[in-house]
Amino acid sequence: MSQLFDVVVIGAGLVGLSTAHSLLQARPGLAVAVLEKEAGVARHQSGHNSGVLHSGLYYRPGSAKATYAARGLAAVAEFADAHAVAHATTGKLVVATDAGQLQRLDALAERGVANGVPLRRLDAAQARDVEPEIPAVAALWVERTGLCDFPALADALALEVLRAGGQVLTRHPVTGLREVPGGMDVLTDGMAVRTRVLVNCAGLFSDRVALMQPDVTEVPVRIVPFRGEYAELVAEQAERVRGLVYPVPDPALPFLGVHLTRGLDATVRVGPNAVPALAREGYRWGRVSARDTVASLRWPGVWRLARGMAGTGLGEISRSLSRRRFAAEVGRMLPGVRAEHLRPGGAGVRAQAVDRTGALVEDFLVLRRGPAVHVLNAPSPGATACLPIGADVSARALAVLDAR
Ligand SMILES: Cc1cc2nc3c(=O)[nH]c(=O)nc-3n(C[C@H](O)[C@H](O)[C@H](O)COP(=O)(O)OP(=O)(O)OC[C@H]3O[C@@H](n4cnc5c(N)ncnc54)[C@H](O)[C@@H]3O)c2cc1C
Structure with missing residues (x-):
């Protein structure tokens, strides 16, 4: 590929696709490509989540999460209407x-x-x-809470990127970055794609991609993967749940707690819990990556986090390993649910940034380094907020482009 791109975005999840869409809306004719390692879009967090459009209830007032969730909820509903993406306001x-x-x-x-x-x-x-x-x-x-078919939203965004003249290149894993005068070479699939500006929306691998940049020797966070496992209620139990039911969140955890969600397809899922994943794409206990685990253990924040969360973490792990204990937890909200009422309901892995002190980074985190903009923390409600996050990241990328 000998073309010079204005902006290359790494990662075709909702954040990367929304960023590319926003770039092309702001500057029609811009040369934009999205590079994605998988065979399709939304194969990780954007396609493995609760499918809920969040209101902005939980987040620190004034934070990007609070403002972008509220703005995102409205923006996603409008975009979904215009592009025939299934969504609903449920409360x-x-x-x-x-x-x-x-x-x-x-x-x-x-x-x-x-x-x-x-x-x-x-x-x-x-x-x-x-x-x-x-x-x-x-x-x-x-x-003001709802449901959205997030994989369909990602498909619609990808289509808009293509319609606007952008490219979405799947099966293009980025393996290295090289700075060249006026921009960067992005190494993928045995070739170099040249770009003026790089945007990193690699989710579970965003810290690793940032550290590929030659003059970036350190970033202030590491991604620690937390798996969230779901179960599906059998029909006779599912009938007992009308809509979306959430517990009061535990302030010790940044996650919302195991909730009941009657989805757009009317199945009722319970979850997600929060257990440490032993691989960044570790959708089950059997998936272990020595590289990912060693990378986590080499980050001082992970040890501090483990000490601080030992009690809560062990409880979550025991409920993950025992369906009976998981059912007991669900039974606090829906009495009478037993292990035999639960079927496996899939899992997602959260890309949660942790700083050196062991604090889980609460808000969305976007950093600029030279010709690159790195999205280093975009966990929940990142799907709800994907359009405002994309607009924000795109504005930052255009500022870098204009300054060059
Ligand atoms: C269990 C769970 C439940 C959630 N529930 C909700 C919810 O109900 N509502 C909500 O608003 N949010 C929810 N979220 C959060 C939401 O899913 C995320 O905030 C959002 O999907 C993040 O999108 P993303 O594009 O940053 O990441 P991702 O969707 O993970 O996309 C990153 C992409 O980068 C690609 N990539 C990585 N490395 C490379 C590389 N080297 N080269 C090329 N491509 C690469 C990956 O393959 C992937 O496609 C949930 C998340 C989880 C895990």
Whole structure:
């Protein structure tokens, strides 16, 4: 390929595709290519998640997560309507199942209000009107929440990129980066693709891709993969759940907790839990990568994180290894669920950035290094927020392009 691109984006997940789409919207005629190692788009986080359009309830007021989730929810719904992508506004119920959770439920409500999320506090009877089978002592009803077929959204974005003259090159794993005068050579599939600006949206491999850049000797985070496993409820149990039911989140964890989701196809999935994955694309315990595990263990933050989360982590691991214990956890929200009511429901692996001190990076993280823009943390609600994140990253890439 002898063409010189203005911008090459690595990764055809929702963030990479949205960035490419946004670049071509902002500057029609720009030479843009997306390089993806898999045979299709959205093969990792963007295609293995809960499929929920989040309202912005949980996140620190003023954070990119809070603003982009709210903006993204509306933008995705509009884009989905225009491109025949299945989506729905369902609302969701966040339930306190014992009095000890009420304080946290109220704190969550305050956060939601601070983020401008319309919500209603429900007492036990009102909560039972919404979800009769859930033993809530109180709940929050969050109307502005929905579902989206995220793989179809990724397909539609890819099609828009192609229509606008961009390229989406699957089966193009990026294996190295070389700086050349005026830009970079991106090494893939035995050839070099030359670009003025590089955008790294490689998700689970984003830190590794950033470190391929010759003059980048350090980035402030490493990606630590956390698997989220799902189970599907058998039909007679699924009938007991009307919509989306979430627990009050545990402040010790950055994840939302095992929830019940009646999807667009009407199946009810429970999950995801959060267990350390032994490979970046470790969708099950048997998938172990020595390289990924050693890379994690060489990062000081991982040891600190492991010490800090030992108790919670072991509980999550034991529920992952025992369907009976997983069912017991689900039973706190849906009493009577037993192991035989659960079928395997797939898994996703979260790309969670961890800093040197062992802190899980809370907000989206985008860094510029020379001619490159690196997206180093785009976990949930990254699918909901993909359009505003893409607009943000695209603006940064254009600023780099214009400055060259
Ligand atoms: C279990 C789980 C549940 C979630 N639930 C929700 C939810 O309900 N709602 C929500 O809004 N968000 C949710 N999320 C978060 C959401 O899925 C992510 O924020 C979003 O998909 C991130 O998109 P991405 O493009 O950054 O990453 P990805 O989709 O992972 O895309 C990265 C791409 O880069 C490619 N790549 C990597 N390395 C290379 C390389 N060297 N060369 C070429 N290509 C490369 C990969 O193959 C991949 O296609 C969830 C995530 C998980 C894991």
